[in-house]
Amino acid sequence: xxxxxxxxxxxxxxxxxxxxxxxxxxxxxxxxxxxxxxxxxxxxxxxxxxxxxxxxxxxxxxxxxxxxxxxxxxxxxxxxxxxxxxxxxxxxxxx
Numbered sequence: 477x478x479x480x481x482x483x484x485x486x487x488x489x490x491x492x493x494x495x496x497x498x499x500x501x502x503x504x505x506x507x508x509x510x511x512x513x514x515x516x517x518x519x520x521x522x523x524x525x526x527x528x529x530x531x532x533x534x535x536x537x538x539x540x541x542x543x544x545x546x547x548x549x550x551x552x553x554x555x556x557x558x559x560x561x562x563x564x565x566x567x568x569x570x571x
Contacts, residue, residue: 479552479555479556480555480556480558480559482556483514483555483556483557483558483559483560484559484563486507486510486556486559486560487507487510487511487559487560487562487563487564488563490506490507490509490510490560490563490564491503491504491506491507491563491567493506494506494507500571501571503567503571504563504564504565504567504568505564507560507561507563507564507567508560508561508564508565508568510557510560511557511558511559511560511561511562511563511564512557512561513557514553514554514556514557514560515553515554515557515558515561517553517557518550518551518553518554518557521546521549521550521553522546522547522550523535523546
């Protein structure tokens with residue numbers, strides 16, 4: 477829950493910074509970038525960006541603790557990025 481709240485705070489800061497740097501018409505730029513960066517990080521840490529044989533090799537050589545840490549990192553990055561991306565899409569289509 478704290479990662480979702482942190483992501484929401486980051487998106488609000490991004491909207492305010494975008495509004496200050498540009499106008500409110502482009503307030504979706506920084507939160508969208510924040511959301512995309514965190515979601516790309518979640519995709520990389522989940523292992524979904526590699527081919528099937530590499531994924532199989534990575535999964536077979538990691539321990540249960542390593543898998544738990546990787547899954548926790550993936551979910552935290554996704555929870556940080558989703559509010560920013562949601563706010564950016566909402567601002568883009570409403571305004």
